[in-house]
Amino acid sequence: MDEVDKILIHSLRQTGTDVGKDVQSVKHFTSELIVEAVVRCLRVIDPALGSGLCPSLPPGMSARFRVGMSLAQACQDLGYKGEIGYQTFLYSNEPEIRSLLMFLVEKLPRESAEASDQPAGKSALLQKSIAAQIKAQLALPWLSPSCRLPLLCKTQNPGPSHSFHSQTLSLPHCLKVPGKRQLKGKPQNTQDPQENDYHRDFLPPVTAQPSQHASVPASLLEQHAGELSAAQEWENEWNSQGLLSRLTPEEYRSRKRARLQKRIEEQLRTAAQTRPDTLGAHGSGSDLTELLQSFGGSPLIGDILAKGTRFTHTEKFTFTEEPEKAAKQMAAAANSLPSSHQSEEDLQARQQEELASLQQQLQQLSLSLEEVGGDMRQLTVSIHQVSDELKQKELSNTEEEDSVRVKKQTIYLLPDGENNLAKLQALVEGSAERVVNLAAQWEKHRAPLIDEHRRLKELCSNQAMESSRKLSEIKELHEKISQSAEEAKKKEGLYKQLITEFENLPKDISRSAYTARILEIVGNIRKQKEEITKILSDTKELQKEINSLTGKLDRTFAVTDELVFKDAKKDESVRKSYKYLAALHENCTQLIQTIEDTGTIMREIRDLEEQIETENGKKTVSNLEKILEDYKAIRQENSALAAKIREA
């Protein structure tokens, strides 16, 4: 009972009831305390129900009565099955109060233990740690820079002073993994020996490479992040597309490289060809073609030059003519140089004239070129037509030759008409037979080949199915792996978090003590149950024995009685022994009866003693006194109210 009371009092204190420190058990609860406890519990359980009730007991008797009735009603609404009324609160007794409080405490909603069981997500964790940090920093006083201790410098100095500037680092490749087994077939030392020497002897260590020492951490972190993200990209791509293509990783990579190279070439080629039509673009055009030459082989460049459009041809024509013209002009200019005392305007005018004439020539040439081109096209078209006609004529020629030959033969064979006809028929029959023969042979050959073909096709499709099934299995495994890795990470994080939470939890109530005690009680109850069953079985056995003995007794007595009665008629001593027998039997029955009665009476005594104890606990006498007093108080109130009414 102590334990129960302690738990009850603790829970009541948690609902906000002000249970004094010296109140150790439910026995000491006063009516006010009971009312307050019940109202606060009701408020927690069901705010709607408990909001209308007041935790303190009003002084007036009728008001108290009303409060008691409403509390009783509320408890019954909640589902309390025991007998409850205003008397439970005003004139309380221990067992009723205990059961009522236990019912209410059980109804109290479980603390949001469920809610806090849910592990906080990452963002909530982050916010919590941010809040903790801010709190810690707010707790430190701010000091001016001149009196700042180094410890405070970290949080109170102005923060970052270097910007994140990373430089590409040059790393030595050292892919030989030291180990007992050699790497198979991967000669990575296909490095340039000069590069090797440079890496070994001259390359400065990584922390000395950036130009500013402050960029060392930035560069290292950037480099590492780049490597990690490249690895992850490759993982993703391989898992999604690489496996589908059923190639080894190296093949996939080389194919991808070739594809990308082709795309770049195409882009550059189109860019080189759609160069704008000013003369000044020659230089960049030829540079680009040189670049393209270094990408692919010369056949590509041959293609470009051969497929050149009219434009490039015109450009080339003009370009080839240009140097001659330029040379001529240079000669002319050189000739005109000695007469250098001519005025500036003359020179400029002459230059303008030359320019105009040159442009005219250019236009003329381009016109003529166009004409020539047009003529060429026409001629080529006519050439095509003529060659087509020629082909057709040849075809018809051969046909006619054939028919002529056939007619000649028939004319030759005509004179000896019937013989030749018979011979021809025989020939025809012979060739027909031969055809049939050959067809049969062909069939003989064809059948096994077709079977072979079918078998191989089946094999192929089976293999394709197998590989697709394996692919799907691999994908599933990948997914499972990633899922379990994620789960493992989540669980580890959860574990760490729960450990920290557990360490922060208050340790006032020791759970293990309670659980140990509960287990003890369970063991005790089990033992008691065993004992009870033993006792019950013993009792049953005894009862059976008693029944059998009583039966035996009756039968023996009946038999003896008859026997003796038979002899009693004749013999006097037998009659006396018969009387003694009867008396003995009666006395024994009486004894047995007395014993049974004693047993019953003892049981009744025990029951009555229990009842006495419970009644004693109910403190009925004090309650009766209280009731009498309250009754008197109510009568006084009634009379006062009646008097007031009469006065008014």
Place this chain on the structure above:
Amino acid sequence: MELSESVQKGLQSLADATFFDMKTFSVFIEVAFRSLLSAHADRSVLDQPEFKRLDQKLLKHCHTAATTCILEGVKQNADKSTISACLEDVGFDAERTEVFYTTYQKCRSDLETLLSSLGRCPPHINDVSWRLEYCIKNGHVHKVNEPSYLISLNVENANNGGSSEDLHFSCTMEQLQDLVGKMKDAAKSLEKATQL
């Protein structure tokens, strides 16, 4: 803590006793930490006598791997269990992990300062001095009769290594009230953030 493949290979070489015995290993760890924390770039940091017999390429590769691993650890504020798990994955035995971790703990706060010095930050206000002025009249208006505040904020500049500057401005009383109100709001929201 995730490490890329080349860093893991470098650490594996570092764990191998055929390349690095314990003494060489401890010297190497010291050198690695020192190269990160020193104020100036030192090209000869790997020219220790103990490293003479090692392949220089391997040495540089391990140096890169070790420094990257250290920086990643400090960046993620890794605790002992994470670092030990990571090192054991690449093959470090318990002794080497212990050596690494003790040096890491020693230099941890310096490394944190080093990493937290990357970034940008606006200047800090250290001090405020104010002057109240009252304008009676000026050349355009005969009667002005307005007070205004002249405020100068003493600022500590992060970028110039802690030099302090002054920021001067003037404002009317309403503007100053507005400014003070906004600063109070900021302080309150900071306190609210601690209660999450």
